[in-house]
Amino acid sequence: xxxxxEHCDVVYSLAEEQxxxxxxxxxxxxxxxxxxxxxxxxxxWLQEPGRLVFIARMKNRxxxxxxxxxxxxxxxxxxxxxxxxxxxxxxxxxxxLQRHVTGYIRHHYPEVSTVRLSxxxxxxxxxxxxxxxxxxxxxxxxxxxxxxxxxFVAELRSRLPCLPGxxxxxxxxxxxxxxxxxxLTDHVVCNLLPGKTIINDWEPLKPMEANLEVLRRRGxxxxxxxxxEPMTISLCTTPYAVPYRHDALHFNINIFGRSLSSVCAVFxxxxxxxxxxxEGYLIFYTYVDPAVWPGLRQFCQNNSNVSFYxxxxxEYVLERDL
Numbered sequence: 001x002x003x004x005x006e007h008c009d010v011v012y013s014l015a016e017e018q019x020x021x022x023x024x025x026x027x028x029x030x031x032x033x034x035x036x037x038x039x040x041x042x043x044x045w046l047q048e049p050g051r052l053v054f055i056a057r058m059k060n061r062x063x064x065x066x067x068x069x070x071x072x073x074x075x076x077x078x079x080x081x082x083x084x085x086x087x088x089x090x091x092x093x094x095x096x097l098q099r100h101v102t103g104y105i106r107h108h109y110p111e112v113s114t115v116r117l118s119x120x121x122x123x124x125x126x127x128x129x130x131x132x133x134x135x136x137x138x139x140x141x142x143x144x145x146x147x148x149x150x151x152f153v154a155e156l157r158s159r160l161p162c163l164p165g166x167x168x169x170x171x172x173x174x175x176x177x178x179x180x181x182x183x184l185t186d187h188v189v190c191n192l193l194p195g196k197t198i199i200n201d202w203e204p205l206k207p208m209e210a211n212l213e214v215l216r217r218r219g220x221x222x223x224x225x226x227x228x229e230p231m232t233i234s235l236c237t238t239p240y241a242v243p244y245r246h247d248a249l250h251f252n253i254n255i256f257g258r259s260l261s262s263v264c265a266v267f268x269x270x271x272x273x274x275x276x277x278x279e280g281y282l283i284f285y286t287y288v289d290p291a292v293w294p295g296l297r298q299f300c301q302n303n304s305n306v307s308f309y310x311x312x313x314x315e316y317v318l319e320r321d322l
Contacts, residue, residue: 009058009059010056010057010058010063010093010096010097011056012054012055012056012057012100013054013055014054014055015042015053015054015055015065017043020042020043022061022062023038023042023055023065024038024039024042025062026063026064026084026085028086031083033309033310035242035250036242037240037242037250038065038083039243040240040241041081045067048069049213050069050071051068051070052067052070052101052104052105053065053066053081054066054068054097054100054101056093056097056100058088062085063084063085063093064082064083064084064085064088064093064097065081065083066079066081066082066083066094066097066098066101067079067081069203069214070112071205071206071211071214072114072205072206072208072210072211073208073210073211074109074112074210075112075113075114076112076113076115076116076206077105077109077112077114077115078116078117079098079117080117080118080203082097102115102322106322112322113321113322114319114320114322115319115320115321116134116204116317116319117204117317117318118199118202118203118204118315118318119316120313120314120315120316122316123316130320131318131320132318133316133317133318134195134197134319135194135199135204135316136194136195136315136317137194137199137288137289137314137315138287138288138289138290138292138293138312138313138314139285139286139287139312139314139315140285140286140293140297140300140308141283141285141286141309141310141313142286142300142306142307142308142309143283143284143306143308143309144281144282144304144305144306144307145280145282146278146279146280146281148304148305148306149271149274149278149282150275151304151305152302152305152306153272153275154304155302156299156300156302157268159299160261160265160268163264164260165259165260165261165262166265167262169226170265170269171223171224171225171226171265171266171269172223172226173221173222173223173269173273174222174223174224174227176216176222178222178227179215179220179222179235180212180215180216182224182233183198183207183215183222183233184207184208188207188230188256189207192230192232192233192256193207193256194256194289194317195317197317198211199254199315199317200215200218200220200235200254201218201237201252201254202252204317218237219237220235220236220238221235221270222235223235223236223266223269223270223273224266225262225265225266230257230262231259231262232255232256232262232265232266233255233256234253234255234256234266235254236252236253236254236274237253238251239251239274239278239282242283244281245280245281247281248280248281248282249278249279249280249283250282250283250284251274251284251285252284252285252286253267253270253284253285253286253287254286254287255267255286255287255292256289257292258289258291258292260295260296260299263288263295264295264296267286267296283309285309290314297312
């Protein structure tokens with residue numbers, strides 16, 4: 001059977017709770033560097049305001065999934081969570097599902113004018129002919145047994161004052177209200193945010209009042225190097241279980257700023273804020289400006305049995321008109 005004939009047999013629908021087991025069947029344990037989040041987000045996504053979760057079926061079998069979150073006051077759809085059954089990859093299913101989602105949004109949400117997404121592979125010239133590249137972050141990934149994280153933080157904390165430009169003042173943890181006020185200021189938007197975009201765990205949002213409720217739902221920890229006109233602002237997700245190991249937890253720290261000493265300081269403060277709550281095996285990603293990545297990696301060289309999970313990689317935020 002040709003790919004075209006196969007796609008004629010595809011039926012699209014909005015996902016429901018009872019689809020969970022079949023959705024998990026299309027998620028390979030090797031996907032996403034063994035850090036797939038679908039098991040912990042599927043049910044939440046179905047309940048999230050403004051999110052549409054679509055599945056594709058062939059012969060009553062779920063074969064693909066894609067979601068779209070309406071943000072920017074309803075003007076933008078952020079595509080997230082694309083999954084295709086391992087035995088059907090490379091046959092164009094992803095493209096046909098995304099075209100269905102796009103058509104659905106055009107019909108039911110005509111106010112949506114933009115599609116935005118994040119991806120981990122460098123966009124090809126063909127992709128860039130369709131999308132605008134609006135932001136890029138470099139990813140530093142580390143892993144360790146939970147008891148070693150405290151040793152790692154203590155080791156790096158002792159080294160922090162030796163960094164050029166290091167401040168004697170400790171970073172500040174913001175309340176939700178403080179974070180929401182600060183992240184919308186011209187200083188942060190124009191000087192710190194990559195492409196004037198708030199990026200949280202591969203979820204790119206424009207800094208605007210309408211998106212604050214989305215950020216509130218995420219349970220983020222916000223830390224800055226200083227409370228007023230900071231050089232660095234960071235946000236950290238709540239740790240969640242991943243299939244790397246039976247007791248593995250993953251969390252993401254996004255840090256916006258180009259001062260290496262400030263980036264290192266808020267990085268350590270984010271880890272310190274988590275120390276008492278973590279158990280098991282930890283895999284954590286830190287997203288920074290590419291110019292800061294080499295210095296942060298050197299800073300993270302340690303004798304505390306904390307290892308680098310993978311080599312240099314990047315996150316690209318793309319956007320196109322609908």
